[in-house]
Amino acid sequence: MTARDLHTSQARLIHTKGAGSATLLRLITHFGSLQAALQAPPDSLNQAAGKRIADKIPGADDPQVKQTLAWLSQLENGLLTCDSPDYPRLLGECDNPPAVLFYTGDxxxxxxxxxxxxxxxxxxxxxxxxxxxxxxxxxxxxxxxxxxxxxxxxxxxxxxxxxxxxxxxxxxxxxxxxxxxxxxxxxxxxxxxxxxxxxxxxxxxxxxxxxxxxxxxxxxxxxxxxxxxxxxxxxxxxxxxxxxxxxxxxxxxxxxxxxxxxxxxxxxxxxxxxxxxxxxxxxxxxxxxLIDRTRTDENKNRAETDTAESLPDPEYEALLDLIAHDPVSVDKLIQKTGLTAEVVSSMLLLLELNGYVESLPGNRYCRIASSPN
Missing domain, CATH: 3.40.50.450 (Rossmann fold)
Structure with a gap:
């Protein structure tokens, strides 16, 4: 299935009259995805939705569907559904999480x-x-x-x-x-x-x-x-x-x-x-x-009891090895590690909170004298 076919399936259900976020969430939970729901027999679709929606699904030529597809065709735009691995875990745990998120950016x-x-x-x-x-x-x-x-x-x-x-x-x-x-x-x-x-x-x-x-x-x-x-x-x-x-x-x-x-x-x-x-x-x-709970980009379950006695993992140790007791800029650390600015900043935050490094004016960091190693 091409990206446009996928988006067409999603947009048709999103723009179905009477199919709000809660209904879409039920369909995704039951069928695994919106595209799978669209391919289901009408009776199964209605039963999963808890209402009759099968005969209300618009075609690909519907003006609203076409408008959504035109927006999604732009490179910087996208659609995230709650069955995606990129869907934020904390958001998924809330009451009535949004079934879909339209986004622009990273x-x-x-x-x-x-x-x-x-x-x-x-x-x-x-x-x-x-x-x-x-x-x-x-x-x-x-x-x-x-x-x-x-x-x-x-x-x-x-x-x-x-x-x-x-x-x-x-x-x-x-x-x-x-x-x-x-x-x-x-x-x-x-x-x-x-x-x-x-x-x-x-x-x-x-x-x-x-x-x-x-x-x-x-x-x-x-x-x-x-x-x-x-x-x-x-x-x-x-x-x-x-x-x-x-x-x-x-x-x-x-x-x-x-x-x-x-x-x-x-x-x-x-x-x-x-x-x-x-x-x-x-x-x-x-x-x-609480910060470890949001480190899902590394797919690791770190305990919330991490302290300055134990670094979270070897990647943090490698970053710490690059930080001397003399101040070093974040830009230099990004250059040396090859990691993105967002990842380095997040790692530095955890190191600072756990007592390994100290932040200084000018977006610089240095090792704390009493830190391990």
Whole structure:
């Protein structure tokens, strides 16, 4: 089956009237894939779907199907289904995971350890600065930054990660061919080129209020934790934080003035048990034991109890051997190892958290004197 044939099968079911994400998920679970579901007898298809959909499947010449195929024909675009080995494990474990993800950019970035940064669409200047600076610091230390490409805090978080040459992933509530708000179009183009944009909605999907809570569940599920920078009492960011907490994710909040309406939501989270943070180190301290769970790109099950007494594996030992007690730049380590910047940054983060190396200004690292070997 050619890539276009595969995409045609997938697009026809995706655009079937009445076949939402939950139905598609049932079909994939039952038949193993969307293309296998399409080839099943109508009665079997209806039974697996829990409703009559076999006679509603559009043909390959359907306008919406053709629109999706045209979008997928572009080199940088793709479609990820929940039966793919590239589908993020954490996302698959959430309630009602998306059956499909449309993406633009580097899909392998979903395998990196990620942290969500969310907040108000109309933040204060200080809130924008905090979102940018926390994002830049965390991204420089190897954490990918996930946000929703909204105005305000989301945009500042994406920008901070990009400015630090780190990973950023935008989860949108529209089709992958739409940018909302339109003012973030240039930012979206840069994220697509250097990071990743994902959505569960097919091309052509317009803005709808109901899409954003669904987007928020993906943001929360992908991440080890959620940092809320500024949020009013009824902010959508609190929904993301709640969804993350219900899924067992860490929730962090930056405090602010009691006279600022945009800190009422963050203060509420702190009262409910979110960790008050003043710098990136406060977050790294909490997510350190969880990072191994997201190292799926290496297909290894490392214990969360890894400590500075035992390196995770020989690949880390090889990287550590290249780091002397004199500072060495990340660029030099990338050059010597032949690994990607994302992989090296993630490995350095774990080495730092386990007490082997120390990060220095100028994106440099050195061995800690008391580290083994």
């Amino acid at each position: 899909i392998s970035l979903l395998k990196q350890p990620l942290l969500a940064i969310v907040g108000s669409r109309t933040p204060t200047r200080g809130g924008i600065q905090n979102a940018h600076d926390f994002s830049a610091d965390l991204a420089a230390r190897g954490l990918g930054i996930v946000s929703g490409l909204a105005a305000g805090i989301d945009a500042a978080a994406h920008r901070g990660a990009l400015d630090a040459d780190g990973i950023t992933i935008a989860v949108t509530g529209t089709g992958p061919d739409r940018v909302y708000p339109a003012g973030n179009h240039a930012l979206a183009v840069e994220i697509a080129a250097k990071g990743l944009i994902i959505t569960e909605h097919p091309p052509g999907t317009q803005v709808h209020p109901g899409h954003f809570p669904r987007r928020n569940r993906i943001i929360a599920a992908l991440s080890l934790g959620i940092l809320v920078v500024e949020a009013a009492e009824k902010s959508g960011s609190l929904i993301t934080a709640r969804l993350g907490s219900e899924a067992g994710r860490e929730v962090f909040a930056i405090p602010g003035s009691i006279h600022n309406a945009l800190t009422k939501g963050t203060h509420k989270l702190i009262r409910q048990g979110a960790k008050l943070v003043g710098n990136a180190a406060d977050i790294l301290e909490e997510v350190a034991p």
